[in-house]
Amino acid sequence: MTQNASGGGSSPESTAGGGAGSALQGGDALLQVRGLRMHYPVRGGVLGGRIGSIRAVDGVSFSLRKGETLGLVGESGCGKSTLARALTRLETPTAGRVLFEGKDIASASGAELFRLRREIQMIFQDPYSSLNPRMTVGEIIREPLAVHRLGTKEEQLGKVRDLLETVGLGADMVGRYPHEFSGGQRQRIGVARALALDPKLVIADEPVSALDVSVQSQVLNLMVRLQRERGLTYVFITHDLSVVEHVSDTVAIMYLGRIVEQGPVDQIFRSPAHPYTRALLEAIPVPDPRQRKDEAPVKGETPSPVSPPPGCPFHPRCHHAIAECRSTVPELEVMETSGADPAHAHTAACIRRHEI
Amino acid sequence: MVWLRIDPITRKRFERFRRIKRGYYSFLILLAAMVLSVFAPYLAESRALIVWHQGLPYFPTFEYYTMDTFAQDPPPAWGMGDLETEYLRLQREWRLEGFLYDRELGEMGSSPDALSALDAKYPNHGSFVVMPAIPWDPYQSDFWSNEILNEVDLLLEAGDSEGAEHLARRDGLEELADVIYSGEVRALIADPGRSPTGDLKGLARTGAMPSIAGLGVVPPNAPGWNRRHYLGTDSQGRDVASRLLYGFRISIFFALFLTIFSQVVGTVIGSVQGYVGGRFDIVSQRVLEVLLSIPFLYVVIIMAALFQPSFWLLLGIMALFQWIGITFFMRTEMYREKTREYCLAARSYGASHLRIIFRHLLPNALTPLVTFTPFAVVAAIFSLTALDYLGYGLPAPTPSWGELIDQALQIENRDKLWLTFAPFGALTITLVLVVFIGESVREAFDPKQYAKYE
Ligand SMILES: Nc1ncnc2c1ncn2[C@@H]1O[C@H](COP(=O)(O)OP(=O)(O)O)[C@@H](O)[C@H]1O
Ligand code: SF4
Ligand SMILES: [Mg+2]
Numbered sequence: 001m002t003q004n005a006s007g008g009g010s011s012p013e014s015t016a017g018g019g020a021g022s023a024l025q026g027g028d029a030l031l032q033v034r035g036l037r038m039h040y041p042v043r044g045g046v047l048g049g050r051i052g053s054i055r056a057v058d059g060v061s062f063s064l065r066k067g068e069t070l071g072l073v074g075e076s077g078c079g080k081s082t083l084a085r086a087l088t089r090l091e092t093p094t095a096g097r098v099l100f101e102g103k104d105i106a107s108a109s110g111a112e113l114f115r116l117r118r119e120i121q122m123i124f125q126d127p128y129s130s131l132n133p134r135m136t137v138g139e140i141i142r143e144p145l146a147v148h149r150l151g152t153k154e155e156q157l158g159k160v161r162d163l164l165e166t167v168g169l170g171a172d173m174v175g176r177y178p179h180e181f182s183g184g185q186r187q188r189i190g191v192a193r194a195l196a197l198d199p200k201l202v203i204a205d206e207p208v209s210a211l212d213v214s215v216q217s218q219v220l221n222l223m224v225r226l227q228r229e230r231g232l233t234y235v236f237i238t239h240d241l242s243v244v245e246h247v248s249d250t251v252a253i254m255y256l257g258r259i260v261e262q263g264p265v266d267q268i269f270r271s272p273a274h275p276y277t278r279a280l281l282e283a284i285p286v287p288d289p290r291q292r293k294d295e296a297p298v299k300g301e302t303p304s305p306v307s308p309p310p311g312c313p314f315h316p317r318c319h320h321a322i323a324e325c326r327s328t329v330p331e332l333e334v335m336e337t338s339g340a341d342p343a344h345a346h347t348a349a350c351i352r353r354h355e356i
Numbered sequence: 357m358v359w360l361r362i363d364p365i366t367r368k369r370f371e372r373f374r375r376i377k378r379g380y381y382s383f384l385i386l387l388a389a390m391v392l393s394v395f396a397p398y399l400a401e402s403r404a405l406i407v408w409h410q411g412l413p414y415f416p417t418f419e420y421y422t423m424d425t426f427a428q429d430p431p432p433a434w435g436m437g438d439l440e441t442e443y444l445r446l447q448r449e450w451r452l453e454g455f456l457y458d459r460e461l462g463e464m465g466s467s468p469d470a471l472s473a474l475d476a477k478y479p480n481h482g483s484f485v486v487m488p489a490i491p492w493d494p495y496q497s498d499f500w501s502n503e504i505l506n507e508v509d510l511l512l513e514a515g516d517s518e519g520a521e522h523l524a525r526r527d528g529l530e531e532l533a534d535v536i537y538s539g540e541v542r543a544l545i546a547d548p549g550r551s552p553t554g555d556l557k558g559l560a561r562t563g564a565m566p567s568i569a570g571l572g573v574v575p576p577n578a579p580g581w582n583r584r585h586y587l588g589t590d591s592q593g594r595d596v597a598s599r600l601l602y603g604f605r606i607s608i609f610f611a612l613f614l615t616i617f618s619q620v621v622g623t624v625i626g627s628v629q630g631y632v633g634g635r636f637d638i639v640s641q642r643v644l645e646v647l648l649s650i651p652f653l654y655v656v657i658i659m660a661a662l663f664q665p666s667f668w669l670l671l672g673i674m675a676l677f678q679w680i681g682i683t684f685f686m687r688t689e690m691y692r693e694k695t696r697e698y699c700l701a702a703r704s705y706g707a708s709h710l711r712i713i714f715r716h717l718l719p720n721a722l723t724p725l726v727t728f729t730p731f732a733v734v735a736a737i738f739s740l741t742a743l744d745y746l747g748y749g750l751p752a753p754t755p756s757w758g759e760l761i762d763q764a765l766q767i768e769n770r771d772k773l774w775l776t777f778a779p780f781g782a783l784t785i786t787l788v789l790v791v792f793i794g795e796s797v798r799e800a801f802d803p804k805q806y807a808k809y810e
Contacts, residue, residue, distance in 0.1 A: 048638035088704045117706040130697035134363040134719045143715075144705035177364050190701075197705060 029343065030066040030233050031087075031201055035059050036096035036106070038082050038257075042306060054305050056082040058257035059096070061332075064250075065343050066200070069227065069234040071248030071265065073241055073280065075302055079257040080237045081125075084205045087235065088122050089113060100201065118148055121194040123223075125206040127186035131178040137164070137189055138174030144196045163192040167222060184215035191222065195230070203235045208243065220247060242284050245269060250344060253277045256313040257305055259332065263346030264339070273335055273348035275318050275356065312351065320356050363719075372800040379796020382789040393605035400490035400598035404443035409483045416443060427480075444584075447485035452526040457481035491584050492595035494602040494755040498585070499593050500527070501577045505556040505568065508532070512541065512556070528582045531567040532556070576763075576772045588774035590763050594755075596778045602755035604782065610671060611736035617675045619725060619732070622682020627721070629683060630690025631713060637687070648680050653748075660748045667750060674739060678732075685728065689721035696720075727801050730794040734787060741783065757782060 037059055042052035057079045064070045074080050086093045089105050098105040105116055121144075124130035131140055138160050145156040161171035167188040178186055187207060194202055204223065208216040224247055226232060236247055244251055245265060252262040253276060261274040272278045279298040298317045303309055309316055315325040330349040338346040350356075362370075374380050392399060398417065407414040409426055422438045423430050428446050430436055457478040464470040475481075492498065504527055511520035517536055524533035535541045544559060545551045551558035557572045559565050570578060575593035579585055587596035629637045656665075656673055663669055693699060694717060702712050743749035744758025757779045764775035 043638075046642060048635060085700070090700055090703055114706045117704065120704075122701065122704045124697040124701060126697055130701060132698040132702075132716055132720070133365055135715075143702070143707065147705055147707050147711070179364070193701065 028065050029063040030101060031064040031235075032097075032099040033060060033062050033087070034097040034099070035061055036083065036086055036098065037094045038079070038086050038091065039094045052306055055257050055308060056305055057086060057093075058305075058308070060254075060257075060259055061096075062252055062259065062262060063343055064201075064233060064235065066233050067227070067231050068249040069236050069247050071244030071251040072235060072237045072254060073244055073251060074239065074254030076239055077302060077305075078254045079305070080239075080254060081205050082257075083254075084122065084203045084235070084237055087203055088120055089117070090122075114148075118197045119199050120201045120203065121197060121199040123187075123190050123194045123202060123204040123207045126210055127183045127190060128210075130190050131186055133178055135177075136174065137169075137176050137178065137181075140178070140189065141193050141196055144193065148197060150197070159196065160192075163195060166195070166226070167192045182215075183211050184219060187211060187215075187219050188222065191219070191226070195226065198230075199232075201233045201235070203237070205237045206239065207236075209238065209240065216243070223247065241269075241280055253280065256303065256308055258313060258349065260314065260350070261348040262332065263335070263348075264344045267337060267346045271337055273337075273346070273353045273356075274314075274350045275320050276314050277348075312349075314350075320352055322352065324351055369800050373796055376796040376799060378792050379794075379799075382792035382796075386786070386789045386793065389604065390608050393601060393608060396601050396605050399488055400492060400494065400595070400601045401488045402443060402491060402493045402496050403440075404447070404485045404487050406486040407441075407443070407446070407483070408485075410479070416441065426483075443485055444487060444491045447487055448526045448528070450480045450483050450485060452522060453478040453481045455525060456522070487584075490586065490595060490598050490601070492598045494594060494599045495753055496595070497575075497593035498577075498583060498589055498595065499575065500583055501571050502574050504529070505560055505572045508536075509555045509557065512536070517541075529568060531565060535565075576769060576775055578772070579774050587778045588772070590760065590775060591766075591769065596760065596774065599755040599760060600757065600778055600782050603757045603760070603779075604786075606667070606750070606754065606756065607737045607740045608733075610667065610740050611733045613671055614674055614678055614736045615729060615732045617671075618678035619682055619729070621675075622679035623686050623718075623722075623725065625679070626683030626686025627690050627713060627718065630687040631694060631709070631717065633691065633694075641687075644680050644683060648677070650677075652677050656743060656748050664751060665748060670740070670743065670749065674736070678736070682725070682728075685724050686721065689724060690717055693717045693721045723801055727794070727798045730790050730797060734790040734794075737786065738783075 036057055037055070038057035040054040040056055041050040042054060043049065044051040060083060062070065072080055072083070082091075085091045087098055087105070089098075089108070093106045096106060100116060100119060103112070103116060105113070105120070108116055131137075135143075138157065141160045141163055142156050145151065145159060150156065151159070157174070160174060164171050164173055169185060169188055169192075178189065181189065187210075190207075207223070208219050211219060220243065223234070223236075227234060234247070236244065238244055241251075248265045250263065251265050251268045252259045253268070253274065254260070255276050261268065261272065261277045268277060269281065272281055276298070299319075300317045303313070303316060309326075311324075311326040311328055312318070312321070312330050315321040318325065328351060330351045330353075332347040332349045333353065335346040335348055335353065338344075373383075398405065401417070403416040405415070405417060407416060407421070407426065414421060414425070421441050423441050424438065426441055426446055428441055428449070430439055431442075457474055460474055460477075461470070464474070504523075508520045508523050508529075511517070511523060517539070521533050521536040524530075524536060532541075535544065544564070545555055548554070550562055550564040552562070556568070560568045560570075560572045563569045570580065575589045576591050577583075577585060577589045577593070579588040585595050585597070587600065590596055590599065625640075629640055652674075655676075656670075659665070659669065659673055694712075699712060699716055702716050707716075740749060741756070741758040741761070744756040745761050746758075747762070749758055750756055760775065760779040763769055764772070764779065769775050
């Protein structure tokens with residue numbers, strides 16, 4: 001909590017957080033991310049010197065309340081997985097803070113980090129590579145408990161059986177190997193593993209993108225049910241806005257390593273402010289063509305995160321771009337449609353957010 | 357404990373390997389050859405396996421028996437009986453006794469008096485010697501082919517035709533023995549058309565008596581059953597089959613030691629490189645590339661000039677270079693495996709580096725190593741053979757395939773084809789077997805075969 005107090009909106013890393021970030025002062029926020037940056041070196045030469053950097057995540061800030069779900073949406077390559085790895089401290093961020101209950105995960109180390117890892121677990125995208133093919137389902141789910149030495153082996157095995165039941169697989173599956181299961185079942189195993197340590201926060205990186213549409217909703221329903229039963233907090237990453245609509249309380253739209261719009265789910269869907277958000281919404285297939293909105297689809301390719309465009313990173317593809325967009329970097333600003341609740345503020349990073 | 361248990365993927369792979377008959381049988385054959393080579397002292401050895409002497413068994417493999425033990429005559433030059441028994445000769449002497457016993461029994465009839473007289477004359481007629489399949493150790497020279505006719509000639513000249521007949525009979529020259537026994541031999545060797553030099557050697561050279569036609573020549577001697585040189589002898593009269601077997605034994609163990617050592621070291625270093633990654637990996641990789649660019653052969657030649665090459669020295673030098681190749685495999689495997697999501701999951705719940713490496717990464721990363729092993733073994737055999745051939749290998753009397761090839765390629769041995777066929781045949785067979793095994797292992801471990809996507 002002490003760290004939390006010192007990490008107000010005035011700290012240098014949190015400039016991109018804008019007004020919304022500074023308005024949220026701990027209290028009910030489980031997770032606060034401030035100015036998170038993840039730059040990868042581009043190496044060259046015989047000894048691998050640094051010759052440039054990939055700005056995979058470039059100044060991300062948001063807050064998340066306990067028991068709520070943040071939907072993180074963006075095209076492939078915009079830095080969603082990198083952000084997830086930084087939040088779970090699979091990688092150490094280049095800059096910024098990740099405050100979990102006031103403790104900074106980004107700078108934690110040793111025993112403190114080990115304790116924090118219990119609280120934050122991750123569900124992965126690929127149900128085939130996320131389970132070690134040489135371990136039984138029981139071993140896979142039990143390992144987190146063994147690593148953290150929680151209970152005796154019998155207690156751990158009992159917990160593994162409970163978890164298997166909870167995620168809708170029989171307790172008798174403990175001795176099976178991952179290859180005996182379908183993609184949806186494997187993803188349930190992944191969920192069970194993530195829940196083994198009773199975490200408070202679960203980061204789900206495209207948990208259903210690799211699954212059949214019919215199976216997707218089953219896994220989504222499971223996750224929603226578990227959230228209700230266990231009071232879990234989710235960061236739900238996806239490239240599919242339609243999935244986010246069902247599970248999220250708030251939504252953050254990412255583009256080229258930055259959040260370009262953020263707000264309560266109904267506001268993002270009803271009155272999107274950023275041209276990129278509109279384009280994404282436009283891309284959702286709707287059954288009735290008369291309901292289509294009139295925003296033109298985005299043109300061109302996503303620019304490279306090695307040399308992002310100056311000014312607004314979206315300007316080469318934006319239909320509303322003006323000269324100013326090329327020079328001024330827009331920050332997340334609160335929209336006038338935003339409600340009073342700071343955690344649910346509607347913010348957008350567009351110079352022309354009020355005009356269009 | 358955990359990684360000793362066979363998981364279903366591995367089991368499936370083994371089952372599939374067993375179903376690929378060609379590779380599986382090649383594997384069994386090579387395995388049998390390796391196991392057999394361990395028992396080489398019982399397969400190719402000048403000591404008998406069992407001696408049955410006057411109602412008692414003896415096991416010379418485990419104990420030293422002097423010639424006196426079996427009342428064997430020492431060679432003329434020595435004249436004392438505390439040498440180790442010559443078991444192959446002993447076997448022939450006792451067979452001769454048995455033959456003479458039966459022949460005289462037939463001539464004299466079986467009256468009790470005659471029987472006891474014969475028993476006294478031939479006390480060893482019931483004894484026997486069981487020799488190993490190849491009754492030669494790899495260091496033993498056999499000049500018999502060159503000398504036997506001389507010895508018989510000497511006895512004939514001395515007028516001891518009974519002794520001459522017994523000597524010929526003892527050594528399986530039945531036709532010659534019969535001719536001497538019947539007294540026709542004098543007429544034969546006196547005929548200049550048949551024996552220009554007037555002795556048995558001349559008789560052998562003209563081929564007038566086919567059964568001794570190959571005798572009277574210096575080694576290398578052609579393959580022959582009489583002396584049980586199944587693959588002939590080399591320039592020093594040593595048995596080629598025995599040397600092949602011992603050579604295989606040395607090189608296969610050399611190859612196994614080398615492979616195990618280089619795979620362990622290569623796995624550890626390559627894994628650390630791949631797991632740690634980053635600058636450590638890049639810098640250490642450059643160091644390894646520098647090491648790898650040192651010409652191996654020069655190092656061996658320099659070392660061979662400074663020290664007497666030995667099994668362990670050669671193993672050490674080769675191991676110094678061999679493991680580097682393994683690191684390349686392991687490094688890339690680890691790079692690939694560590695970015696898999698199961699590894700990320702393990703890190704996200706705080707698993708230690710050791711746990712991640714040993715429980716998660718290595719079991720999944722070792723597959724290419726397994727498919728690589730048969731080829732590594734055969735490469736090691738071939739390197740040792742090549743070094744031996746070049747003369748930088750194991751010191752002189754050590755049996756080795758390379759040394760045999762060297763002999764075969766000497767000008768004066770060009771027509772001694774058995775010297776060529778034996779080592780090259782052995783190399784070829786080994787190579788073919790290993791290629792079959794390697795190919796089947798590769799096929800059985802092919803991930804495309806078992807991956808299941810739905
Ligand atoms: N370890 C890494 N080293 C270098 N570049 C990386 C690394 N991880 C991700 N990137 C780059 O960062 C960008 C974002 O990747 P990622 O987070 O995987 O996107 P997403 O999950 O949104 O599809 C990509 O351009 C990718 O090439
Ligand atoms: S700032 Fe300009 S370029 Fe960027 S999204 Fe808004 S209008 Fe488009
Ligand atoms: Mg991703």
